[in-house]
Amino acid sequence: MHEETVYDALTAAHGDDARWAFGAGFDDPLAGVDTTVPDRVEPADLGAYCLMLGDDALVLSQRLIEWITRAPELEEEVAFANVALDLLGQARLLLARAGSVGVLGRSRERAGASIPDEDALAYFRDPDEFRCTALVVADGGDFARTLVRLLMASTWRLALFTQLQSSRDPVLAAIAGKGVAELSYHRSHAARWVLRLGDGTAESHRRAQAAVDFLWPLTADLFTPTEVEARLAPAGVAVDPGRLREEVHGVLTDVLTRATLTVPEWPASAPPTGRLGQHDPGRSEELTDLLAGLQGLARRHPGATW
Amino acid sequence: MTDVTAEGGRNTPSSPPLAGSGRPPGRGRRDWPLYEVFVRGKRGLNHVHVGSLHAPDDEMAVHAARDLYTRRNEGVSIWVVRSTDITASSPDEKDALFAPSGDKVYRHPTFYEIPEDVPHI
Amino acid sequence: MPAPTLTRADAADETALQEHFDATIAAEHRIEPRDWMPEGYRKTLVRQIAQHAHSEIIGMQPEGDWLLAAPSLRRKAILLAKVQDEAGHGLYLYSATETLGADRADLTDKLIEGRQKYSSIFNYPTLTYADVGVIGWLVDGAAICNQVPLCRSSYGPYARAMIRICKEESFHQRQGYELLLTMMRGTGEQQAMVQDAVDRWWWPSLMMFGPPDTESPNSAQSMAWGIKRHSNDELRQRYVDMTVPQAEFLGVTLPDPELELDPETGRYRFGAIDWEEFKRVLAGNGPRNAERIARRRAARDDGAWVLAAATAYAEKHS
Numbered sequence: 001m002h003e004e005t006v007y008d009a010l011t012a013a014h015g016d017d018a019r020w021a022f023g024a025g026f027d028d029p030l031a032g033v034d035t036t037v038p039d040r041v042e043p044a045d046l047g048a049y050c051l052m053l054g055d056d057a058l059v060l061s062q063r064l065i066e067w068i069t070r071a072p073e074l075e076e077e078v079a080f081a082n083v084a085l086d087l088l089g090q091a092r093l094l095l096a097r098a099g100s101v102g103v104l105g106r107s108r109e110r111a112g113a114s115i116p117d118e119d120a121l122a123y124f125r126d127p128d129e130f131r132c133t134a135l136v137v138a139d140g141g142d143f144a145r146t147l148v149r150l151l152m153a154s155t156w157r158l159a160l161f162t163q164l165q166s167s168r169d170p171v172l173a174a175i176a177g178k179g180v181a182e183l184s185y186h187r188s189h190a191a192r193w194v195l196r197l198g199d200g201t202a203e204s205h206r207r208a209q210a211a212v213d214f215l216w217p218l219t220a221d222l223f224t225p226t227e228v229e230a231r232l233a234p235a236g237v238a239v240d241p242g243r244l245r246e247e248v249h250g251v252l253t254d255v256l257t258r259a260t261l262t263v264p265e266w267p268a269s270a271p272p273t274g275r276l277g278q279h280d281p282g283r284s285e286e287l288t289d290l291l292a293g294l295q296g297l298a299r300r301h302p303g304a305t306w
Numbered sequence: 307m308t309d310v311t312a313e314g315g316r317n318t319p320s321s322p323p324l325a326g327s328g329r330p331p332g333r334g335r336r337d338w339p340l341y342e343v344f345v346r347g348k349r350g351l352n353h354v355h356v357g358s359l360h361a362p363d364d365e366m367a368v369h370a371a372r373d374l375y376t377r378r379n380e381g382v383s384i385w386v387v388r389s390t391d392i393t394a395s396s397p398d399e400k401d402a403l404f405a406p407s408g409d410k411v412y413r414h415p416t417f418y419e420i421p422e423d424v425p426h427i
Numbered sequence: 428m429p430a431p432t433l434t435r436a437d438a439a440d441e442t443a444l445q446e447h448f449d450a451t452i453a454a455e456h457r458i459e460p461r462d463w464m465p466e467g468y469r470k471t472l473v474r475q476i477a478q479h480a481h482s483e484i485i486g487m488q489p490e491g492d493w494l495l496a497a498p499s500l501r502r503k504a505i506l507l508a509k510v511q512d513e514a515g516h517g518l519y520l521y522s523a524t525e526t527l528g529a530d531r532a533d534l535t536d537k538l539i540e541g542r543q544k545y546s547s548i549f550n551y552p553t554l555t556y557a558d559v560g561v562i563g564w565l566v567d568g569a570a571i572c573n574q575v576p577l578c579r580s581s582y583g584p585y586a587r588a589m590i591r592i593c594k595e596e597s598f599h600q601r602q603g604y605e606l607l608l609t610m611m612r613g614t615g616e617q618q619a620m621v622q623d624a625v626d627r628w629w630w631p632s633l634m635m636f637g638p639p640d641t642e643s644p645n646s647a648q649s650m651a652w653g654i655k656r657h658s659n660d661e662l663r664q665r666y667v668d669m670t671v672p673q674a675e676f677l678g679v680t681l682p683d684p685e686l687e688l689d690p691e692t693g694r695y696r697f698g699a700i701d702w703e704e705f706k707r708v709l710a711g712n713g714p715r716n717a718e719r720i721a722r723r724r725a726a727r728d729d730g731a732w733v734l735a736a737a738t739a740y741a742e743k744h745s
């Protein structure tokens with residue numbers, strides 16, 4: 001019958017079994033990349049660093065997913081899903097890399113043997129084993145806070161990934177190479193909205209400024225290296241976050257100024273907390289809630305494969 | 307690889323609404339202009355009309371079009387054109403009977419202009 | 428601005444236009460937005476496409492409820508991409524209605540005010556993660572049966588939107604079925620989850636094809652217009668015939684003791700559908716109707732300031 005022919009033709013034309021939804025291919029971006037740990041590098045350090053970057057992406061992805069079916073406009077549902085998918089993809093690669101160099105901590109015992117590394121790390125670590133920063137953990141708040149936070153987080157991460165492309169770890173370099181295009185899209189999407197909210201109506205301006213004022217202090221530890229980063233950066237594997245400060249401050253100042261928003265004082269540099277799993281009091285509760293939502297189902301069915 | 311041309315191939319730029327909905331102007335997306343979206347799926351092909359969308363301005367329109375119609379496929383070129391900026395011939399020259407409101411897409415030839423006192427069907 | 432008007436030139440012209448329209452339909456050519464069309468055709472299409480668009484958007488919610496909790500990162504990515512597709516489907520379809528003179532914001536208002544319907548299936552809750560798989564398999568599967576013929580709708584923009592949508596729906600069905608296969612190979616608890624989900628979704632999925640032909644008064648006109656291609660019962664039968672062997676392969680039991688193959692026709696006979704339940708859910712009294720609409724309403728109302736900001740910015744910078 002005619003219509004079956006149409007349908008068959010459509011699916012046959014694609015013939016790509018790896019696709020589960022439009023634009024969601026699962027080709028391995030690390031295919032062919034050398035996975036040997038570079039010399040003069042402790043695998044434990046490399047794994048910890050991957051967790052830092054992976055956890056940031058995973059947690060921010062969850063924060064964006066919270067908006068799905070609730071965004072102000074359908075176009076924004078699509079955009080949030082795009083950004084969240086990118087970050088989720090980065091998280092998966094980074095957690096898998098941490099697992100491949102043996103950094104699994106207690107997650108492996110809890111998860112059992114059949115769970116892939118990325119899932120053992122995502123679903124079976126406790127909050128104090130997550131190495132994400134306060135900026136991504138903070139509750140999403142309204143649309144303004146979500147977009148200002150996305151601007152800040154993607155500006156920082158894009159600056160970092162740009163430099164990380166020349167990492168001596170080929171896996172990190174490849175992940176960064178793929179991520180740069182994604183992050184520049186995230187940053188420009190966020191910047192477009194921050195401009196419109198800041199320079200839109202009185203209400204949107206007020207909300208955007210409130211978001212900026214709330215989020216600014218959360219940048220205090222973004223530019224302070226942990227001991228792991230302090231070892232990996234000189235070895236050419238990681239990026240010293242202190243070297244990102246100038247670019248990040250510059251971009252954010254520029255966007256906020258064009259958005260007619262007031263740029264608050266930058267907070268004094270603080271020692272890392274979230275990166276060490278020592279989450280600040282308010283953040284710690286938020287992270288616990290977020291992880292309960294992320295992990296609950298997987299933990300209720302130990303040994304199950306999905 | 308997206309296959310956007312296949313479905314847009316037979317299309318001519320679709321025309322937007324016949325007329326406004328008669329609601330009082332709001333302050334939200336009801337005021338957003340309609341854009342027609344053209345996509346070139348890959349090099350060597352023409353841009354093809356794939357649909358339309360509302361956006362507050364050109365910049366937002368092109369980004370929304372990329373998100374929606376290509377899911378950000380990097381190799382794809384996108385044009386957005388305000389529907390009101392398109393001058394179109396009618397496929398069958400039959401649209402003379404529609405009297406669109408002035409802000410809508412097609413500029414009617416003057417000889418088709420219909421006096422306001424003609425009764426509605 | 429003059430109000431929308433469709434004015435008559437003269438009766439002879441009207442007849443000629445109607446004849447031209449009828450000839451276009453008879454020749455299986457497409458009606459395009461700027462063509463003359465009978466008002467009833469336009470209105471019926473707007474209602475049909477809007478209802479379909481609403482279903483895509485409301486349909487994001489039952490599965491969307493599992494996005495945060497998806498049990499593996501791979502499943503999370505798959506589900507997120509799928510739910511995103513549904514948003515895209517809604518957008519393609521709203522855009523098709525706008526070629527007919529509708530306005531998306533008005534249609535959204537009508538949805539929220541209960542003046543336009545969406546598919547009742549989305550008023551059922553998703554109780555376990557197996558529901559995600561079963562929705563992909565059965566609900567998207569039924570949608571495919573319904574929608575593939577619409578790729579030949581007589582209205583061009585709708586037909587084109589449907590081609591793209593059907594292509595994406597086939598991914599959806601496949602991901603759902605693959606999840607179920609994986610779960611059926613998993614723990615006993617997982618297998619029980621799958622069977623339970625099948626028990627809950629099977630009958631509602633049969634209702635997705637609408638009331639029986641004997642109670643479907645508008646079908647004849649829609650068939651004549653080429654905007655409906657097969658009767659409800661015909662499509663339902665096709666869906667059952669397609670699905671039963673898939674259920675067997677999966678190793679689940681469809682909850683219908685009367686289901687059996689008719690050796691003469693090669694088609695499956697199935698039990699009576701509870702149309703009272705269908706009407707109850709359609710009338711807004713399903714388990715999740717209020718919640719589904721409340722979320723759309725909240726998104727519209729809570730997001731209004733964002734759209735106003737974008738509008739104001741555009742005015743300042745144009």
Ligand SMILES: [Fe+2]
Nearest residue numbers: 483512513516
């Ligand atoms: Fe869909």
Ligand SMILES: [Fe+2]
Nearest residue numbers: 513567596599
């Ligand atoms: Fe679907």
